[in-house]
Amino acid sequence: MKRLQSISKAYEYNKDRHTAYMHSARADELDVQWYQSPQWRRLSSQIHVIDLYTCRICGHVQLPNETMVTDHIIPRRTAPELAMTASNLWLLDRTCHNKKTAIERKRTPEQLKIMTRDEWIRLLE
Ligand SMILES: [Zn+2]
Numbered sequence: 287m288k289r290l291q292s293i294s295k296a297y298e299y300n301k302d303r304h305t306a307y308m309h310s311a312r313a314d315e316l317d318v319q320w321y322q323s324p325q326w327r328r329l330s331s332q333i334h335v336i337d338l339y340t341c342r343i344c345g346h347v348q349l350p351n352e353t354m355v356t357d358h359i360i361p362r363r364t365a366p367e368l369a370m371t372a373s374n375l376w377l378l379d380r381t382c383h384n385k386k387t388a389i390e391r392k393r394t395p396e397q398l399k400i401m402t403r404d405e406w407i408r409l410l411e
Contacts, residue, residue: 313363320362320369329370330356337377342403343386343410346379355383359403364395376403385410 320326333356339348348354357378360368368374378386386406390398 325370329372329375333372333375333377336372340377341379341382342376343378343382343407346381348379352379354379357383357386359406360399360401361390364398382410 334354339354340346341354355378356375358369359374359376362369365374389409
């Protein structure tokens with residue numbers, strides 16, 4: 287029982303740390319750097335082509351002067367090991383991406399790790 291309590295305490299601690307990190311200025315700064323890497327830019331433009339410049343949730347097609355987002359289905363900070371994995375990436379327009387991000391903020395890493403494409407589509411469509 288004692289052991290269980292200590293595991294659950296550690297879990298709570300890590301969850302709080304995760305949440306705090308998700309909202310820190312340092313994390314934002316590192317994000318900017320990460321998204322500027324040549325490897326990411328190349329992969330992101332491949333995803334634009336694979337997804338035909340179309341939002342995978344609502345079907346909106348990218349317009350001139352509009353930017354779309356290559357989104358991590360399981361967020362990068364939740365699953366860094368999938369950050370450059372094409373099967374964890376899809377193209378979203380800004381509206382759908384903002385909605386997805388708002389939902390992600392209310393979920394735990396454990397909940398986010400089991401979310402699939404289909405579940406996101408069902409939630410956001
Ligand atoms: Zn959309």
